[in-house]
Amino acid sequence: MPVDQLTVQDLTESALLARIFPRLHHSPGVLLGPGDDAALIAAPDGRTLISIDTQTQDQDFRLEWRNGYRTTGYDVGWKAAAQNLSDINAMGGSATSMVVSLTLPPDTPVEWVEAFADGLTAAISGLGAPDCSVAGGDLGRGRELAVTVAVVGTLAGLAPVLRSGAKPGDIVAVSGTLGRAAAGWALLESEISLDSLSADLRILVDNQCRPLPPLLAGPLAARAGATAMLDISDGLMRDGSRLAAASRVILNFDSAALETYAATLEPAAALLGDDAMRWVLGGGEDHGLLATFPADIQLPKGFTAIGSVQAVVEPPGSGVRISGQTADTVGWDHFAD
Amino acid sequence: MPVDQLTVQDLTESALLARIFPRLHHSPGVLLGPGDDAALIAAPDGRTLISIDTQTQDQDFRLEWRNGYRTTGYDVGWKAAAQNLSDINAMGGSATSMVVSLTLPPDTPVEWVEAFADGLTAAISGLGAPDCSVAGGDLGRGRELAVTVAVVGTLAGLAPVLRSGAKPGDIVAVSGTLGRAAAGWALLESEISLDSLSADLRILVDNQCRPLPPLLAGPLAARAGATAMLDISDGLMRDGSRLAAASRVILNFDSAALETYAATLEPAAALLGDDAMRWVLGGGEDHGLLATFPADIQLPKGFTAIGSVQAVVEPPGSGVRISGQTADTVGWDHFAD
Numbered sequence: 001m002p003v004d005q006l007t008v009q010d011l012t013e014s015a016l017l018a019r020i021f022p023r024l025h026h027s028p029g030v031l032l033g034p035g036d037d038a039a040l041i042a043a044p045d046g047r048t049l050i051s052i053d054t055q056t057q058d059q060d061f062r063l064e065w066r067n068g069y070r071t072t073g074y075d076v077g078w079k080a081a082a083q084n085l086s087d088i089n090a091m092g093g094s095a096t097s098m099v100v101s102l103t104l105p106p107d108t109p110v111e112w113v114e115a116f117a118d119g120l121t122a123a124i125s126g127l128g129a130p131d132c133s134v135a136g137g138d139l140g141r142g143r144e145l146a147v148t149v150a151v152v153g154t155l156a157g158l159a160p161v162l163r164s165g166a167k168p169g170d171i172v173a174v175s176g177t178l179g180r181a182a183a184g185w186a187l188l189e190s191e192i193s194l195d196s197l198s199a200d201l202r203i204l205v206d207n208q209c210r211p212l213p214p215l216l217a218g219p220l221a222a223r224a225g226a227t228a229m230l231d232i233s234d235g236l237m238r239d240g241s242r243l244a245a246a247s248r249v250i251l252n253f254d255s256a257a258l259e260t261y262a263a264t265l266e267p268a269a270a271l272l273g274d275d276a277m278r279w280v281l282g283g284g285e286d287h288g289l290l291a292t293f294p295a296d297i298q299l300p301k302g303f304t305a306i307g308s309v310q311a312v313v314e315p316p317g318s319g320v321r322i323s324g325q326t327a328d329t330v331g332w333d334h335f336a337d
Numbered sequence: 338m339p340v341d342q343l344t345v346q347d348l349t350e351s352a353l354l355a356r357i358f359p360r361l362h363h364s365p366g367v368l369l370g371p372g373d374d375a376a377l378i379a380a381p382d383g384r385t386l387i388s389i390d391t392q393t394q395d396q397d398f399r400l401e402w403r404n405g406y407r408t409t410g411y412d413v414g415w416k417a418a419a420q421n422l423s424d425i426n427a428m429g430g431s432a433t434s435m436v437v438s439l440t441l442p443p444d445t446p447v448e449w450v451e452a453f454a455d456g457l458t459a460a461i462s463g464l465g466a467p468d469c470s471v472a473g474g475d476l477g478r479g480r481e482l483a484v485t486v487a488v489v490g491t492l493a494g495l496a497p498v499l500r501s502g503a504k505p506g507d508i509v510a511v512s513g514t515l516g517r518a519a520a521g522w523a524l525l526e527s528e529i530s531l532d533s534l535s536a537d538l539r540i541l542v543d544n545q546c547r548p549l550p551p552l553l554a555g556p557l558a559a560r561a562g563a564t565a566m567l568d569i570s571d572g573l574m575r576d577g578s579r580l581a582a583a584s585r586v587i588l589n590f591d592s593a594a595l596e597t598y599a600a601t602l603e604p605a606a607a608l609l610g611d612d613a614m615r616w617v618l619g620g621g622e623d624h625g626l627l628a629t630f631p632a633d634i635q636l637p638k639g640f641t642a643i644g645s646v647q648a649v650v651e652p653p654g655s656g657v658r659i660s661g662q663t664a665d666t667v668g669w670d671h672f673a674d
Binding site: 047 | 373381384386390395430480487492567
């Protein structure tokens with residue numbers, strides 16, 4: 001970076017905050033926003049959903065990828081918002097606010113921080129969470145860049161959709177994409193430059209850097225009577241296993257339905273010599289929803305059936321199957337190598 | 338550490354969580370706790386307070402101090418809870434839950450994480466927040482250890498006490514200690530071993546590692562009619578300046594009242610060749626409260642008058658004075674050196 005570029009160590013905390021605040025949107029549910037010791041948020045039905053998620057450089061994103069792409073502040077802001085909004089969506093709720101803690105190395109360009117705020121704001125409005133805004137936050141120093149968002153939401157009087165309610169006979173359905181963010185990760189970690197990619201492949205990279213969780217689908221599913229739901233953040237197989245274990249059932253995915261998702265990823269798989277189905281089964285970070293519905297209802301808009309729920313009648317117990325076959329659980333674990 | 342010690346890289350995320358959960362207390366206001374995509378918290382008056390704070394190793398605490406003391410997981414858990422609970426206290430509220438994101442280097446001992454959970458739980462109950470419990474969290478890897486807590490609370494129908502409501506003629510008062518955590522920091526950063534310290538000095542170190550915010554004082558102040566309030570986290574002068582600026586007034590501290598606080602720190606100051614009043618004026622992290630009250634009310638239990646609020650009648654405008662004299666604003670800024 002140019003030596004004369006303004007970095008965060010050149011500013012006081014309040015001067016840096018003064019550059020961030022004008023970039024944030026304000027929603028009416030935030031009764032008291034940034035500037036005091038805590039924010040005050042409306043919780044109209046007397047309950048509030050809350051979730052927290054951290055992204056750390058070199059763990060959840062690389063500042064510079066093998067193919068040369070440099071993660072922008074905008075990307076990190078977008079992704080931090082998206083993955084947190086997705087957690088509220090997965091309960092059937094709508095986000096009402098978030099608080100953001102940003103840990104910055106002292107040489108972080110101020111422009112990066114401004115772009116981060118823009119990415120947060122753009123994701124909140126672009127993904128369809130207009131009633132949400134940033135209510136407060138915290139700035140601090142560290143050797144590595146990290147962002148933690150805690151998001152708050154409302155169920156608007158509905159019951160939360162848990163992981164544990166799937167019943168034998170239910171339909172298994174997904175909303176959003178499968179494997180696209182994983183394909184994007186593989187492209188970023190390849191030696192193929194972004195400029196040489198077709199527009200279709202370039203979009204896969206965008207899906208990794210700026211994921212598109214289907215934020216209207218969660219409340220729709222809750223209203224339609226979804227029996228169980230979660231956010232696919234660690235991969236269909238791993239997250240499916242979690243839902244199956246919580247509900248003590250088997251999720252039987254239809255291989256033909258999954259092939260449809262894999263087919264769209266074949267060009268990327270061919271280019272990289274990789275396996276598109278591996279991305280569909282194991283790739284997280286698209287932040288789609290996996291949900292189960294009673295068989296006699298019409299699936300809400302945006303959901304596609306990919307299988308059915310079966311009772312556990314024999315070992316090895318609850319889990320996921322693909323067209324009746326036991327399949328290894330693959331996906332992302334933060335600690336196990 | 339011993340080479341055969343169990344570290345977080347030896348466990349899956351779920352195995353690590355299984356060691357943490359039994360160490361957490363559960364409060365009835367958490368309608369749905371850890372295990373789903375988001376937690377659900379009661380917000381009985383239709384509003385929720387929220388604040389977020391991160392502690393990063395080598396910024397907010399040292400893993401090993403100059404005097405040889407090694408920060409324990411228990412210390413970090415206690416301090417993370419304490420400083421977040423203090424933010425809710427400073428609005429006049431009571432905490433109802435927290436969500437916790439823990440970023441761990443792979444070689445972090447599992448015992449450290451267990452002690453962290455114990456410290457969180459101990460602070461919540463020991464400091465007087467029995468209605469609060471850990472509702473959820475996030476675990477991830479990083480090169481440096483970091484803890485982010487987002488805390489949620491209720492005002493139980495009261496109006497929030499802001500920084501901006503102080504009026505000329507009000508009494509300025511504090512609850513909790515001043516300068517003790519800063520004296521503890523100075524002892525930790527000295528070359529004087531802990532073992533050689535008297536019990537009185539050792540307690541100053543404890544105040545730094547495991548601060549004692551006066552959690553009952555915030556709601557008491559709100560009910561008594563406090564006009565403005567904040568948490569002294571960056572030092573009396575700096576935080577006082579923030580309150581003064583938000584309220585557009587002058588806070589005039591009485592030097593004799595401040596001397597009372599400094600007097601108790603004289604033994605540590607003498608030992609270190611330091612200035613006790615510097616700790617009282619500039620030291621944060623005791624997490625006491627600075628509040629203003631109408632002159633005609635009785636101060637609530639736990640508050641001590643240290644000055645009065647004056648109107649701004651001449652330059653340099655709002656700010657803090659000590660017995661009428663302009664004083665430099667000293668205290669902690671995360672970025673400015």
